[in-house]
Amino acid sequence: xxxxPAMECPFKSGDEPAYYGSYLAVDKLLELQTPLSLTExxxxxxxxxxxxxxxxxxxxxxxxxxxxxxxxxxVLGKPSADDDGPDMNVVVHRLKRIVExxxxxxxxxxxxxxxxxxxxxxxxxxxxxxxxxxxTQFRQIEATLGLRMENRFRxxxxxxxxxxGFKPADLKVITDAEQETSxxxxxxxxxxxxxxxxxxxxxxxDEKGGEPARGNGQRFWNKYRKLYDASLSDRDEKADLLGxxxxxxxKTGAGDFSPAALRxxxxxxxxxxxxxxxxxxALLNSLIEIDEQLANFRYRHLxxxxxxxxxxxxxxxSSGEQxxxxxxxxxxxxxxxxxxxxxxxxxxxxxxxxxxLHQALRFSGRGD
Ligand code: HEM
Numbered sequence: 583x584x585x586x587p588a589m590e591c592p593f594k595s596g597d598e599p600a601y602y603g604s605y606l607a608v609d610k611l612l613e614l615q616t617p618l619s620l621t622e623x624x625x626x627x628x629x630x631x632x633x634x635x636x637x638x639x640x641x642x643x644x645x646x647x648x649x650x651x652x653x654x655x656x657v658l659g660k661p662s663a664d665d666d667g668p669d670m671n672v673v674v675h676r677l678k679r680i681v682e683x684x685x686x687x688x689x690x691x692x693x694x695x696x697x698x699x700x701x702x703x704x705x706x707x708x709x710x711x712x713x714x715x716x717x718t719q720f721r722q723i724e725a726t727l728g729l730r731m732e733n734r735f736r737x738x739x740x741x742x743x744x745x746x747g748f749k750p751a752d753l754k755v756i757t758d759a760e761q762e763t764s765x766x767x768x769x770x771x772x773x774x775x776x777x778x779x780x781x782x783x784x785x786x787x788d789e790k791g792g793e794p795a796r797g798n799g800q801r802f803w804n805k806y807r808k809l810y811d812a813s814l815s816d817r818d819e820k821a822d823l824l825g826x827x828x829x830x831x832x833k834t835g836a837g838d839f840s841p842a843a844l845r846x847x848x849x850x851x852x853x854x855x856x857x858x859x860x861x862x863x864a865l866l867n868s869l870i871e872i873d874e875q876l877a878n879f880r881y882r883h884l885x886x887x888x889x890x891x892x893x894x895x896x897x898x899x900s901s902g903e904q905x906x907x908x909x910x911x912x913x914x915x916x917x918x919x920x921x922x923x924x925x926x927x928x929x930x931x932x933x934x935x936x937x938x939l940h941q942a943l944r945f946s947g948r949g950d
Contacts (some may be wrong), residue, residue, distance in 0.1 A: 585792035614638065619710045629697045629703035636694050637714070641684050643938040644719035650676040651726045651765060658768035665776075670861040677868035684875030691882040698891050706897065712746045713898025714883075718752040727872070727915045728766025728838065735908035739900060746899030766838055766915060769869065776850075783939040803831065803845070805933055813927040827925055837918035847922050852932055856943035866919060873916040880910040 601612060615634050619626035655675045663669045714720070721740075731737045737743055743750055779799035804842035808828060814820050831848065835841045847866060884906040889894075896902040916921075935943070 607695055619705045630705045632697060636690060641719060643687055646724060647683055647723055648681050648719060650680050653769055655765055656945040658772055666858050674861055674864045674868060681868060681871045681875055688878050688882050691886050697885055702890050709897045713896055715898040716748055718755050721756045722759045726765060728764035729913060729915045735912035770839050770843045773846040774840055776846040778939060787936040809927050810925060817876055839918050844922060847919060848925055851922060858943040866873060869916045871919045872916055884910055
């Protein structure tokens with residue numbers, strides 16, 4: 583019996599019989615490891631092979647991460663992207679995959695650390711001028727996630743094209759990626775258009791509260807601010823935190839997030855148990871986790887560099903350890919989103935939502 587098309591081997595291409603090596607271009611792939619210390623068929627520096635393979639596997643996974651990120655941007659870029667259906671499900675699924683890939687990439691540092699500093703010195707001098715700093719795909723990932731040039735540690739490093747910097751063609755790829763609408767921007771816009779503060783949901787809610795109704799769920803936020811105030815302990819800097827609460831959610835917003843977007847993020851985090859908020863919450867959580875895994879990479883890489891070259895300057899010409907420490911501290915992408923967590927209160931003290939909104943959040947028709 584012939585296999586139906588759906589059951590065909592995934593390694594099959596065209597009319598040729600399927601074959602593992604051809605489908606995956608294994609021969610080509612295995613030709614791509616060419617250590618500079620290879621002389622007369624012998625490896626002059628045994629660990630150079632490990633060094634090359636580790637970097638190449640990083641680049642392959644970077645390619646996959648970019649593939650996932652671009653797909654997420656496409657979905658979120660649709661004006662009609664739904665919040666509780668297949669669109670959001672796909673985005674969350676892809677972001678969770680990115681988190682798992684980063685975990686794997688961070689684990690790979692352990693393998694690289696089996697190389698000793700002396701093993702590295704056997705071939706380090708031949709790398710002069712080249713550095714992971716120049717990984718175009720790494721920079722594209724940062725830009726697509728939403729890391730802006732002016733928010734980086736030492737932004738001046740990035741634009742130079744002398745030794746240790748980028749080739750002009752690579753610099754263009756990076757600058758172009760920075761011009762695209764980033765995932766951060768798309769998420770910001772999606773949050774800002776959350777419809778749950780439409781006055782139709784809130785009419786008549788908590789009228790005994792004594793505050794005049796000002797629309798856009800303002801009565802909710804007046805009440806919430808009081809609850810937040812009451813939740814703070816004597817050891818918290820109350821005035822400071824309340825001042826930041828007002829700034830963040832009602833005046834300037836924070837970073838690239840508008841006040842409306844951050845209110846929506848806080849609301850989703852507070853009422854994450856409502857069925858309709860499960861996917862939006864998973865999306866926010868995945869973004870924060872990607873940022874955390876990226877920071878973990880920077881930190882693991884920094885530790886490894888300390889062990890490998892101490893405080894010497896990098897082959898890319900930066901100050902090495904010092905530069906990397908600065909990047910660890912500064913180059914977060916979703917810091918402001920994670921910052922919303924500062925303003926959570928205990929679940930048991932959360933105000934009950936208006937009946938209409940509650941129903942709308944339970945897939946039972948919106949607003950009636
Ligand atoms: C022996 C191993 C390694 C050493 C000693 C090392 C050293 C360094 C140093 C000193 C820098 C700062 C720029 C410079 O002046 O060169 C740097 C940047 C960087 N390296 Fe490595 N590296 C190693 C392995 C790796 C690996 C396996 C990757 C994986 C792709 C990697 C990715 C990066 C990235 C992405 C940066 C830029 C970090 C940022 O700007 O936040 N490095 N590396």
